Amino acid sequence: MNTIALGKNGPHVLPLGIGAWSWGDKLFWNYGKDYGQAEVSEAFHAALDAGITFFDTAEVYGPGESEKLLGQFIQQTDKPVQVATKYAPYPWRFTGRAVSDALSESLDRLQLPRVTLYQVHWPFTFFMSQETLMNALADEVERGRIEAVGVSNYSADEMREAHQILAARGIPLAVNQVKYSLLSRKVESEGIVSTARELGVVILAYSPLAQGLLTGKYTPDGKKPTGPRQWDSRFQPEGLRKIQPLLNVLRELGDKYEKTPAQVALNWLIAQEGVIPIPGAKTATQARQNAGALGWQLSADEVAKLEELSRPWL
8 A cells, every 4th residue: 555755754654544632631522421442442452453643642642641552552452553642732841851851751651762753742932942842852753752853734835944944954743734635625715735845854744634524423403512513613504504515415425436525525635645644543443444445536527526525624
């Protein structure tokens, strides 16, 4: 199966990973109520069994619990696992040493000597400049504790600046992790995707199923989500009716390829150049369903049809 390099001469990963935001998160995802450690452990092992080895977490997920869980699960397998985690640029972190200390704490929770990818979670640079931050990350690459450097939620200009600072150290900016799906395409209209292609930066697409909207399981007259999503206007009857034409085509294509609407939506992202979707998985079933987006491809005409239908979300 084809892989994607995270930066020039960087580690290669499959064009699909698993996002671990929901692992240990009680505030948004109701961890400990609707599901718990047993379910996410099964999700982890099911993903590995399906060939998915790339997992994305962050120190603020849980907080810290997602990294701890992932670290425990990694100790239970002999299979290779690639881990991406994220540094939170909190206001009280204003020196390069803060980056090193945060990475040490993440590595301790993950029980790993290094991570495949270390990303800056959001572009907050009031207390620490991009120069200080990126050079601290470059230092950690040289120390061997980071294989590739990434950012998250960076604009096109912010991404270009980070890329330039790292390039001066001979280190590529490997990734920009942004919200990207058929129902969230502002990263295209804002020039983030085109700039990433120009710079050779991979797009990690978080919320690639729009927090479940693209699965088709939520309908105007049917099932409603739990947690904060139940108050999101997109999950209200009017919002759900708006996306029905797109969901109908996802179902039609799913019937053609014997796939689910979610698998079609993920395959559309995979069809974009240099994009890796990282859907979440709280259960083994969800992990296996995510993996079903790999190993096949939509035709160019089908990709174009979905692009046209989803233009209202540009």
